[in-house]
Amino acid sequence: IDSVGGDFTLPAAIPGRMLFVSGGSGITPVMSMLRTLRADGYDGELAFVHYARSAAEACYIDELAGMTGVRVLHGYTRGDGGDLHGHFSADHLDAAMPEPDAVFVCGPPALVDAVRAHRPDARAESFVPPTFTVPAHAGGGRISFTDSGVEATDDGRPLLVQAEAAGLAPESGCRMGICHTCTRRKSRGAVRNLITGAVSTADEEDVQICVSAPVGDVEIAL
Numbered sequence: 001i002d003s004v005g006g007d008f009t010l011p012a013a014i015p016g017r018m019l020f021v022s023g024g025s026g027i028t029p030v031m032s033m034l035r036t037l038r039a040d041g042y043d044g045e046l047a048f049v050h051y052a053r054s055a056a057e058a059c060y061i062d063e064l065a066g067m068t069g070v071r072v073l074h075g076y077t078r079g080d081g082g083d084l085h086g087h088f089s090a091d092h093l094d095a096a097m098p099e100p101d102a103v104f105v106c107g108p109p110a111l112v113d114a115v116r117a118h119r120p121d122a123r124a125e126s127f128v129p130p131t132f133t134v135p136a137h138a139g140g141g142r143i144s145f146t147d148s149g150v151e152a153t154d155d156g157r158p159l160l161v162q163a164e165a166a167g168l169a170p171e172s173g174c175r176m177g178i179c180h181t182c183t184r185r186k187s188r189g190a191v192r193n194l195i196t197g198a199v200s201t202a203d204e205e206d207v208q209i210c211v212s213a214p215v216g217d218v219e220i221a222l
Contacts, residue, residue, distance in 0.1 A: 008106060008125035010036070015101035016044040021088065021115050021122075023051040023107025025174040027059050029125060030106050034070060047071040047097035051088070051111065054079030059173050071096065088114040141214050145222040146187065154218075158194060159184075159209035163222050170209065170222055177211035184209050189218030 010033060022030040027050050034048065046069060052058035054076050064072045073096050075084035084092050088111060103122040105115040112126040141154045145168060152166045160182055163170050173181030177195055183206050190201040191212040199215055200207070209220070 008104065008123055011102070014042065014044070017097060017099075017101045018044065018046055019093075019097045019100040019103045020046070020048045021051075021096075021103065021105040021107070021111070022049075023111040024053075024057075025059075025176050025178065026105075026107030026111070026125070028174045028179040030104065031060055031063070033104070034067070038067070038069060042069075045071075045097065045100075047073070047100070049073045049075060049084065049088070049092060049096045051075040051077055051107070053077055055081055087111075090118055093118055139214060139216055141189075141216040141218065143214055144217075144219040146219050147221050150222075154214045156213060159191070159207075159212050159214065159218070159220060159222075162214075163209065168222055172210055175210045177208050180208060182208055182210045185221040187219045187221065189220075190215040191218060 008029065020030045020034065030048065034046065037046065048064070048070055050058065050072070052074070055061070055074070058074060058076070073083040075086070075092065076082035077087060084095060103115065103119045104124070105112050105122050106125040109126045112124045115122050116124065139154050139156070143152045143154055143159070143162060145151070145163060145166065148168060150166050150168060152162055155162060160170060160172055160175065170184065171181055173179035186205055186207045188203050190199055191207055192199045192215050194211050194213055207220070
C-alpha cells in the first residue's frame, strides 16, 4: 500500500515495558508484533489499546481475549461496551500503561497524531484505507458459496460484504487487502480486485474476498 510509512519495527534492544496502540485495520501489524514477542518468550510488560467504531467492527477479539501476558483495552468510538471511551487521550495512556519505555502506534493519521501529542517518540505507521472502485451497475451474476450451499445475486460489492449479507460469517481481519485472513478458494469464475482494477479469470485460485468483487458467475469456498 503506497500510503504506508514510518519507522514501525521492533528495536534490536527490546524495551522492558511496551505499549501498542492501533486503530481499525492498523491492528494487523500490531498483532504480528505481539505474536512474535510472545513466541520469543518476551517476559517484559505489554499493553495494547485498540480502537474500533464498535465491538462488531473490532478484529481479533477472540485471539486477544485468550492472549496471556498482554493487558488489552478496547476503545469503541461510536459504540458502548469498551474499556475506554472516546478517542485517544492522556487518560487512555495512563489507563493502559503509565510511562512505558516505548510506544508503537499504527492506524489513521489522526490516531498517530493524538498518540504523538503525548509521546513524540512513538514509533508509528500511518495509512488511509484504499478507496474501492465499485462498478456503478452490478453484473447480476450468481455467487455460489459452495461450502454452505448458499447462493446470492451479485450487487457489485466485495465478496466478503456480500457473504455477510447472505448470512455467512467468514473469518476476516483488516478488510482492506493487507492481512490475507479472508483469503478463500475460488473454484470458478472471474473476480475484479477493487484496489487495482485487475480482473482474474483463473479457476482454482485463492482470492482475498475483502477486496474482490465478482465479474459474472462465481463459485467460492465459503
